[in-house]
Amino acid sequence: MSRHSRHLDAPNTQKAIATPDRDLGELLKKVELFRRLPESWRGLVEELLNEERFNEEEIIFRAGDPATCVYIVEFGQVALYTDTAGEPVQLRAQITRGSVFGELGVLEGSRRCLSARATETTGLLRLDGTELLRLAKAHDEFARELCQVAIGYASSNEVARAELARRKEARIKIGRKVDIRIRNQQPISAVLENLSLGGACLKGVPEDWRLDEETPMALATEPTTALVIVHATIQWRKDDQVGLCFTRTFENHEIKIAGVVHRLTSANVES
Secondary structure (H helix, E strand, O other), X not given: OOOOOOOOOOHHHOOOXXXXXXXXXXXXXXXXXXXXXXXXXXXXXXXXXEEEEEOOOOEEEOOOOEOOEEEEXXXXXXXXXXXXXXXXXXXXXXXXXXXXXXXXXXXXXXXOOOEEEEOOOEEEEEEEHHHHHHHHHHOHHHHHHHHHHHHHHHHHHHHHHHHHHHOOOOOEEEEEEEEEEEOOOOOEEEEEEEEOOOEEEEEXXXXXXXXXXXXXXXXXXXXXXXXXXXEEEEEEEEOOEEEEEEEEEOOOHHHHHHHHHHHHHOOOOOO
């Protein structure tokens, strides 16, 4: 579905577009951001939407990307999470049908502060940021609604920070290639997605990769030097990603993990 752009200065001339198997007008009535708009204005918004589809685990945008549009979830689910190297990875929200996300960066004229990915097959309706701002400028009540969204986001952000502070340990975003070395096995390369005192997430491991809890595993970036050595089990597996639980650690483990995080997320380390 592709919609052509229409001017916002004549909403009374717009007509909502629907197909036999879907009614976007009815969906927009349920979207908190748009439901207070007159029907003719919702029809205009409908014509400005562009459809996008994402597979399970597919990235929609990453933290730091330009904020050029907002999204409405038509079906499926989206996870919003922190994704900055060297900082805790934290789920901020699960977005489902009829919800809007991505509007804060557009309002502030900034880059994305969170990353977003589909947690199942998901259909999104994209509205360009320039159209959103024009709509706010032309309709006072809609502009007020946008302000309330921004205030609500700021409040939830503070709650999330407080929750993070209460956690015993946090997973730290790494996103760097490492070698996994286990005795009597060929070394394999993978991406260390995140790391904590109690475990790690690795991406890019073979489907048949297995671990023996009694055999130590080393994570390394150099042929002769291990960053950290642990005993671990595979706690979960999805496609080429695995979640590890450290079952036994060695002396000064906390110091070593802190060193790994610093080394792999330092600005002067090449990717």
